[in-house]
Amino acid sequence: MELLRFATAGSVDDGKSTLIGRLLYDSKAIFEDQLEAVERVSSQRGDEYTDLALLTDGLRAEREQGITIDVAYRYFATPARKFIIADTPGHIQYTRNMVTGNSTADLTIVLVDARLGIVEQTRRHAFLASLLRVPHLLVCVNKMDLVDYDQGVFDAIREEFTTFASRLEVADMTFIPISALKGDNVVQRSANMPWYEGASLLHHLEQVYIASDRNLIDPRFPVQWVVRPQASNLPDYRGYAGRIEGGVFRPGDEVMVLPSGLTTTVAGIDTFDGPLDEAFASMSVTLRLSDDIDISRGDMICRPHNRPTVGQDLDAMVCWMTDRPIQVGDFLALKHSTRWVRAVVRDIHYRLDVNTLHRDETATTLGLNDVGRVSLRVTQPLFYDSYRRNRQTGSFILATEDNNVTAGAGMLHGPD
């Protein structure tokens, strides 16, 4: 069984909660006690129907005010896959929450109301998914029952969306006409839309091919922790623990360690479960090297002929996530792979309107929920790739130095 993470975004009106509720209910991931609790609160509030949003809106303030405050994570499984839904609210703090939910997503579901077609929110969702380089975009044209399951409506929306999306970098885009309320094309193919020949939504989620989404070309191993047992049975053991963030490593591979630039070979790949013949991106392992080189946390193990960019001047798209805006000259803490450095804002090139994609080059600050292109200088060189090439070694977070809150998310530009 594989794992697929997907993000959804939207407001109450577009049927997102109904859709999630249906996926969870039909896959038996909603339990009776949860459903009873939701029904009880719904009827206490005087709702006309059971509000499935209450399943995900767990905080007191959310239930009292009928709003979603934050990203909620939901889990369900079918025999084929386990799914993790990052469910993000459509209005409040939408950029901050969508960027967060999309940062780890394999797929994003954008819901379009068939009666309304493409609206500002649709474009915003699609843009943020492409900014975060979510590999798969799934456009669900919902409420097809309210437009008499008309193929013409679906085709027109698909065409308009495709035209708009040509301005974005979307690798894989799929369209499915559904009715979340009636269940058409959610789990089973619908008899109401014989003209639609594709997969149902759940079938698509089960089958979409995600194995090649990670970078399996560029070997990258940021060192997290040095394993030195110093035990009597392992007096000289020295291993480098970390997660492979790109490519494949095998014993015997010639590797280079940054920042020192020294080269050696992989002597072994160790795990608690035994040594491995190879290890690939996303695996947490421990590398042993043939030569005794001084290596510590924050160093990067790569290949001599396939190295990341080494640099202190960064050019990135930044999403700002806290009330106090940033401006040129601000100092921040920056975390990239396994190291924290200090950063200073050198330039704010433009602020991007996430609805129109207009670049405002007169902008001098980025405020809460703004996205813009920023130049930073950091205290020590980072070993990075462009975000479009590697979502792990191409991303960073920014924290304020006084109260330590996570204030920004950055996606690095660089040579592809």
Place this chain on the structure above:
Amino acid sequence: MSSEYESTDYFSMQTDPLSWPSVNESSGAGLAGQYQLSNLRAIETESIHIIREVAAEFERPVLLFSGGKDSVVMLRLAQKAFWPGRIPFPVMHIDTGHNFPEVLAFRDRMVSELGANLVVASVQESIDSGRSVDEGGPDPSRNRLQTRTLLDAIAEYKFDAVFGGARRDEEKARAKERVYSFRDDFGQWDPKNQRPELWSLYNGRHRAGEHIRVFPLSDWTELDIWQYVGEEGLELPSIYFSHRREVFRRDGMLISVGPFVNARGEEEIIETSVRYRTVGDMTCTGAVESSAVSVDEIILEVAASRLTERGATRADDRVSEAAMEDRKREGYF
């Protein structure tokens, strides 16, 4: 060890030649199928990543160990993270004094086998020293009192990162909690003011007196836990498996007769085959009727269950819709 490794589904082969477009041709799509982890290995590798980050970035981490299945899994993950080195932080048990005796014996054996340092923080001592007051009424639960004892221990030992085994699928307030959950200098959680958490770049920065609760099992479900227990051959306290026990029915739950709680009024004591889905205080943890004596049988039972584990068996969550959120705000696990 290596034979155990072979038996797990580490390289789950994608053999189905589907015609979905491969997105990034330059990423070696042709080879990609064999480089795909199964769900269990994917969440395992993420948990190990989290545990190593904490060990590297904090000065005094500690791992909370209740003897329950989630903390047993967490301990195994910590063992894997630093192998062949030892787990570089102590293990702490918040002892309510109302424990199942089987669980205490199990705890001591596990900790000594791992050679880990065990810190026991006692609710009874908090009561004796006047820091906590037992709830009044019949069969008082010490569930809520654990918070004071936990926060006092964190302050005493100056722990700055506290690993907990909570999962997001357990409870709806937990569904919104971060992997790294910031606590102020009163140990409080502010659900409306959480740090956004992006990619796997965790922000553990904090000032003296503040700390971070870390939940490496956030993305695990109850079924994942049981499947992992099965694959890894992990030992659990015997009360997780079906056994005969004297119980009585209260609020729809089966409560064990014991030194801290007893049937009252019309509650009838029966002896039946039960097992526990969660391990908590004897006073607030209910059993379920079950004949499951093996992990495989439990997996079947969990997959077919129509009640969440906390909904079925935890009186502490039944106080109100926001019982968990309210306790978490105060500094609960």
